[in-house]
Amino acid sequence: MSQLVAPTRDGAGWRRDYLLLVVLAVVIGVTALVASVALDQPIADPEGSFLGPSWVRLPVLCGGAIILDLVPRALWQGRLRPRRTVAAVRERVRTHWTGARLKLVVLGISCFYVIYVSYRNLKSLLPLLRDVKYDRELRVLDRAMLLGEDPASLLHDLLGTDLSAHVLSAVYLAYIPLVAILVTVWLVWSNNIGYGWWFVTAQGIAWTLGTVSYYMLPTLGPGIMYPSLVSDLTTTGASDLMDSLVYARHGFLWADADYQGVAGFASLHTAIALLWALMVQYTVRSRAIRVVFWVNFGLTVVATLYFGWHYIGDDLGGIAIALVAFYLGAVATGHRFVPGRLAERSPTPEPADDPGTARDLEPARS
Structure with missing residues (x-):
């Protein structure tokens, strides 16, 4: 299996x-601003109603960490x-x-925040820029793969529609706070600063690619486009969230609401989980923690189909x-994959203020 090897670094390497x-933060931030101005839509701050304006939230997040x-x-x-304290x-x-470390925390949180808020705004503007939808095609693909059945219906028959709904709802909704929490964990507490840059950069790439995917293949998702598929489910936090998103979309399209959050392809729940x-597999040695995150990924995929948030194609x-x-x-x-080699420390001395950047780069093994 390919292992991670740290390359030799110089001053340019640290800037890299x-x-x-x-670059991602600048590009997606400018794109969101231009789109908002062109459509005469304000830049929405989805969490601003209870976390305060962004100019307050950013220093609070950095200082709080x-x-x-x-x-x-x-x-x-x-x-x-x-005295001891x-x-x-x-x-x-x-x-x-x-x-x-301070550079990682301040720059990492700031850039991630810009990327995430820009993602949310470009997602909101999707129905104004791309009116076409591909739900029918993706549902046909689902039914072709499952011999005429819908994924949601099969999972309801297999898992039931009461207790399983509550369990999967908890998993699905836990994703929302974990997005910010795990960025903070990797930036603040990762012993290897290189892991922090890797984690937040990969997050930035994923949210940016997710935005692009929404515009490539716009969908609403089976639960919204075909509500009868999930009408037999007991009421949970996940179903309440879907209802609120539908109401917000109606308000955005036909009233004076500033924001909507419906877009199906691809599944960012699946991507980020x-x-x-x-990242845990390659940066955390605890087998228990690795198992927890792989189980979370599996349950997240099931939840996206069970509640009708996504088609199989969205998860793929x-x-x-x-x-x-x-x-x-x-x-x-600055990490590279080399088949058949174990991780090794860079032969060049590390900068004094950046200990451990090239340490322990092999995936954790039980």
Whole structure:
């Protein structure tokens, strides 16, 4: 199996760690701004209603990540003794919050935020720019693969429509907060700074490719286009979310709402869940954690079909996006795949403020 090998780095190599991420943020950000101006639609801030405006949220997110790392650790190590607590903070800042780490956290969170908000806005503008839909074709493909059956109907018969619905709804909805949480985890607590750049760059690639896929093959999804497929399900958070998205879409198209969030192909739930599992497989040695993320990926795929969010083709598209983002993210941040070789440390000395960037690059194995 291919292993990861760290290449020799120089000054240009360190800049390359974040070059693609910055380029993606600029390109998709400008695209979203131009599209909004051309269509006379305001840039929507989907989370602004309860997290505050972006100019407040960005420094809060960056500062909050630093505080979340420093304060609990310092209080635990200092045992509430002021002198020991201050010493613990200083030690953590010296060993962990180096210039390279601060750059990773501030630049990584900022660029990811720009990419994600731009993705949400371009997704919202989709029905104004691409009125065609390919739901019929994708449903025909689903039924051809399943001998005339719909994936949702088969899963309802197999798993039931009550308890399974609640379990799968919890998995599906957990994805929403995990998007931001896991970016923060990899940027703040990854022992290898290179892993942080790899993770956030791969995320940026995936969300950007997901935006492109929406415009290539616009769909609403089977649960919205063919609501009878999911009408027998018990009410869950996932079904409530679908209803709210339908109402928001109606308000956006026929009233004065600023935002809608319906787009089917490809499945970003599938893409991001698989990307998480791949990153854990290659950067985390705990077998239990790896199993959890692979199970989460499997259940997420099932949930997308069970609730009628996506067609099988949407999930296949999401898998393709994850694989491309994972590989390009590795290459863009200085990692390369070489068949049959174990990971090795770069022979050149690492910069003093960026410890461990070329360490432990082989996939974790049980």
